[in-house]
Amino acid sequence: MASEQPKVPEQLKERRRAQALIRRKLRLHFIRYLSWRLKRIDESWRKPKGIDNKLRLQMKGFGRLVKVGYGSSSEIRGRHPSGLIPAVVSSIKDIEGLSPSTHIVYISAKVGLRKRLQLLEELRRRGFRVANGGE
16 A cells, blocks of 8 residues: 555645745835935835836836736735735634634734733634734
8 A cells, every 4th residue: 555645634735835826926126216326216116207217118127117917816915925814803803703724813003912912812822823923
């Protein structure tokens, strides 16, 4: 008999697949035209609008223009780099519909310290990963 592969749950297979896609996705950094040359220009993206702008004309060697085709696939869009689906929680009631194997939890910024500590304790007890747990 050949050695049998252990059964992997479907959710875990999907998560591993999403992680691989996220790792493989080419992350382009679109920077503002001439920000590499002029100190006063911030790197944050602004669409080039000048009539002679080489980047707007998409000339070779002047960087890339933001386009629809550079977006990530719908399978991984909005996912955490771990492959889990992010969920914002502000009370223990919000945890009810979530699963530790498919969700990663962010505790809302509007939650105070006392409630945050209660939430952290409950989330850890249920086996959730907390992205902003303060560790």
